[in-house]
Amino acid sequence: MPKILLVTVGGSHQPIVTAIRALQPDRVIFVCSDGSKGSKSQVIGEGSPCEVRRGTEVIERLPNIPTQVGLSDRFQQDRDLILIQEPDDLSECYLKTSLCIRSIQQELPDAQTMADYTGGTKSMSVGLAMAALDYQVTLYVTTTVRTNIIKIERGELPGQATVAPVVAQRTLGQFLPIFLQQYNYPAAIAQLKRLLSSMELPPETTRQIRTLYACCCGLDAWDRFEHREALEFFESQMKYPEIRQLGLFLKRVINSRGQIDEKFDFSNSTVGHGYEIVQDLILNAERRAAQERYDDAVGRLYRALELLAQICLLKSYGIKTGDVDIQQLPESLRDEYEQKRSSVKKKIQLALKDSYELLSKLPDDPIGQLYQQNANKIINALEVRNNSLFAHGFQPITSSDYEDVSKVFVNFIQSAIETVTPHKLKLQSPQFPTTLEI
DSSP: OOEEEEEEOOSOSHHHHHHHHHHOOSEEEEEEEOSTTSTTHHHHOSSSOEEEEETTEEEEEEOOHHHHTTOGGGOOHHHHEEEESSTTOHHHHHHHHHHHHHHHHHHOTTOEEEEEOOSSOHHHHHHHHHHHHHTTOEEEEEEOOOSSSSOOOSSOEEEEOOOHHHHHHHIIIIIHHHHHHTTOHHHHHHHHHHHHHHOOOOHHHHHHHHHHHHHHHHHHHHHTTOHHHHHHHHGGGTTSHHHHHHHHHHHHHHHHHHHHOTTOOOTTOOOOSSOHHHHHHHHHHHHHHHTTOHHHHHHHHHHHHHHHHHHHHHHHHOOOTTSOOGGGSOHHHHHHHHTTOOTTTOOOOOOHHHHHHHHHHSTTOHHHHHHHHHHHHHHHHHHHHHTBTTTTSOBOOOHHHHHHHHHHHHHHHHHHHHHHSOGGGOOOOOOOOSOOOO
């Protein structure tokens, strides 16, 4: 595993030489100011360009830095020299050093990359330090006990810079909020896991990160419909109001799913009105739409519409749409539905439209009656989904398509649930938070 060191070079060669000798890199990349008076002369200057001074007096002249530390052919000027045209331009310093680091990580993924930001202008040092933080490069600063504020005296040694609290604060204060707003839980989890596994942090910061990690893992699992896994993550975090509100709804979702999914374990759940899994799908569709994944969003709305009918038929009439028991139907409908029995599967199976038409034929069914009032709008909205690549066509679903479908489906579903739900069970179905105050 090669060791590669990036160093900023200023007016003094001494701390650079000290850092190279102490850290023993296989390769050194020098970040220097360009121009006739630039610090590049200390790296590629001929003869004895490096000066040792006492005050204004030059007491010794030495060869360039690569020669002093014996880099020999390990230093290649066209590869290992970053020239900064404007050494006080922070953006140039940051962009050039970050480009170099990124290139190293792509070409030599096993390399141990280090950065020492002791020399150079303030902008050069800050630019390298920022790039190192962004690309998880180990930072060093060569220093000693200062006797003045002008420069580092002899006796200096490179020490690893304490950056963990800085990285943690940047992650929690800048990056994590963006990921939460995007519902991008895999990215949030990756950043939090990196903090926990690679840095020594104060106990309170570690506790906060572990809590956020558990919450994000729970949200990620729930977002993938892994409801039981999500509950396991949430159970130890229920003291936080945001998580408690979600956890209470999740327990009702789990119970609702258990009533329709025979293979699903719905132990430790809470009985609700029974349609929470439908509400969960609508909320998931909203998150996919926020990510501009409109095909996925419409697919979830379609499933929510389908589930609404399936749950209603099962709860109210004991009818399973995947295998209709003819004896559960009114006698007047049995002959009609017997004709729908598959000659292959020997079952009567009802798709979405058939399920709602059955509800419409059942005496005084409130959802069936509501469907009759909205049938044309629902059938027209279904065409968007049916023409999409995820169903039977090739048409991509646009933002406006999603809005049109959502307006029809969601209004109908919400009205249907309101119609069949006792007032005492009309509990809020919260969307995932876009911030976590932990």
